[in-house]
Amino acid sequence: MFADAWPLAILAILLAWPVPVVLARAAWPKRHPRAAIALWQAVGVAGGLSLIGAPLAIGVAPLDGHLRTGLVELSRDALRFRVPEALGLGQEIAFAFAGVLAIRLVGVTLLSAFRIERDLRRQRNAVDLTAEHADRQLRVLEHAAPAAYCLPGTRPRIVITEGTISALAPDELEAVLAHERAHARWRHELVVQPFVAWESALPLPPAHRATAAVTALVEMLADDHAVRSSGRPALARALVAIGGTAGPVPNQRAAGAPSGLTTTAPTPTLDRVHRLVRAVAVTGRERLVGPAAWLAAVLLVAGPTWFVLR
Numbered sequence: 001m002f003a004d005a006w007p008l009a010i011l012a013i014l015l016a017w018p019v020p021v022v023l024a025r026a027a028w029p030k031r032h033p034r035a036a037i038a039l040w041q042a043v044g045v046a047g048g049l050s051l052i053g054a055p056l057a058i059g060v061a062p063l064d065g066h067l068r069t070g071l072v073e074l075s076r077d078a079l080r081f082r083v084p085e086a087l088g089l090g091q092e093i094a095f096a097f098a099g100v101l102a103i104r105l106v107g108v109t110l111l112s113a114f115r116i117e118r119d120l121r122r123q124r125n126a127v128d129l130t131a132e133h134a135d136r137q138l139r140v141l142e143h144a145a146p147a148a149y150c151l152p153g154t155r156p157r158i159v160i161t162e163g164t165i166s167a168l169a170p171d172e173l174e175a176v177l178a179h180e181r182a183h184a185r186w187r188h189e190l191v192v193q194p195f196v197a198w199e200s201a202l203p204l205p206p207a208h209r210a211t212a213a214v215t216a217l218v219e220m221l222a223d224d225h226a227v228r229s230s231g232r233p234a235l236a237r238a239l240v241a242i243g244g245t246a247g248p249v250p251n252q253r254a255a256g257a258p259s260g261l262t263t264t265a266p267t268p269t270l271d272r273v274h275r276l277v278r279a280v281a282v283t284g285r286e287r288l289v290g291p292a293a294w295l296a297a298v299l300l301v302a303g304p305t306w307f308v309l310r
């Protein structure tokens with residue numbers, strides 16, 4: 001009777017608690033940030049699908065043990081404005097739970113994306129009016145406090161203060177700018193924003209862990225881009241010199257802040273400096289970790305999708 005409901009419910013529980021805890025504590029994501037981000041995205045998508053799919057499967061179970069065929073049967077009755085006799089209060093509660101959850105996830109995600117874009121547009125306009133235009137993207141604010149951040153979008157701005165310029169050597173400044181340009185070029189905000197939205201929709205510990213982890217991983221990706229052009233020592237020295245203000249996150253916190261000067265990188269700067277200074281070459285079995293994470297991500301999304309489509 002509950003052929004699809006049990007696996008989906010078990011998957012939803014696993015992805016809601018133990019999997020995020022284990023993934024957040026793992027050390028390998030620091031060496032494979034891109035694969036780790038893909039795995040977090042898969043955890044989010046599969047978690048959402050199974051969280052909505054499990055109550056739906058429970059709801060249609062009296063009609064059919066399989067989710068897809070049960071939903072088809074239910075829609076046939078719905079089109080005839082008929083409620084199947086086999087459905088009772090328990091099934092109605094399950095449908096209501098799935099419906100509220102789906103509407104909340106989609107609604108809050110859209111609302112959050114709209115608010116973030118609106119706030120970013122305001123901030124881009126504000127720096128265009130108040131800062132010196134160093135080039136098409138770069139804006140220099142007349143402020144003594146060191147800060148550098150990206151206001152992402154289709155026409156991104158990279159903002160630094162005069163305090164940053166005076167605090168850094170030329171190669172360190174270039175490293176900081178390369179970090180921010182990586183955020184802008186690779187649209188890192190599109191990676192982080194869904195997690196911020198999901199955290200708003202479901203403000204629970206797994207969502208907090210996912211957002212914190214993905215935000216940190218995006219900083220590592222931008223650091224890796226900066227290292228390729230400027231080298232590890234220059235970026236590490238820059239991070240030490242200007243502290244946590246070197247890499248504001250391209251997400252709601254940055255977008256929602258009244259001034260970019262108040263935003264700071266959520267990733268502890270010391271962690272990023274350690275990662276740069278203690279970087280070890282990925283060798284042997286460690287090389288397999290990245291591909292294994294990508295494979296796990298694909299399987300995670302394919303699992304609940306298969307339950308829906310089979």
Ligand SMILES: [Zn+2]
Binds near residue numbers: 179180183246248
């Ligand atoms: Zn950054």
